[in-house]
Amino acid sequence: MLTQISIFMIAVAFAVLVFFMVRTLRSASDSLEKVTDTLQEVQKTIDELSYEVKQMLRHANDITVDVENKMKQIDPVVTTVKNLGDVLAEITAAGKQLSTTFMSKLQKTKTARTAAKERVPASPSQPPDRTFQSYDAVYGKSGKARNWLAYVDIAAGAWSRMRSR
Known part of the structure; x- marks a missing residue:
């Protein structure tokens, strides 16, 4: 009888084990x-x-x-x-050089006029001579001013043709 109870217990334990294994596997x-x-x-x-x-x-x-x-x-x-x-930079440099040259000539002319005034004292009763000839002598003839602008135009045109080739 003990064997039967043991076998029964083993069978029940196996059934419980199989039941939980099936649940786990599912x-x-x-x-x-x-x-x-x-x-x-x-x-x-x-x-x-x-x-x-x-x-x-x-x-x-x-x-x-x-x-x-x-x-x-x-x-x-x-x-x-x-x-x-590049062209504008070169034109600006040329304009600067031209301006510097013009200013130095103007300064020399002014210095020459000042020196001339010191040498020949003007009479206080007589106003200085303001004619077109004296203006042209100091500032240059108006035709010359137009000429250098024409030269600048010619140079700019030549420069643009040279650059386009």
Whole structure:
């Protein structure tokens, strides 16, 4: 009888063990199914994102090509602006040199006039002679002023023709 009770107890213990093992395996199976579903959703999301990323890269490549073409079209304009800046810098330097020369000649003329006044004292009753001839002698003839402007125009035209070749 003791053997029968022992066998019965072993059978009951085995049945309880099998019952809990089945519950555990079912729970594990449900978890694995949920993990499988989640992985399928993740794979689907990754596929959608990879398609969108590829489209975005294609669009970025198109934009890059377009920008490169536009930069190539703008290069001559930038070069022209640079050349214009160089010409203006040279014209400014020439104008500065011309101004310096003019001022030094004016200073020499003024010094010469001052020296002439010191040598020949003017009579207080007689006003100084203000004729066109004396004005031309001090400041140069008006025709000469026009001539140097014409020379500047000719030089600028020659310079632009030389630069365009």
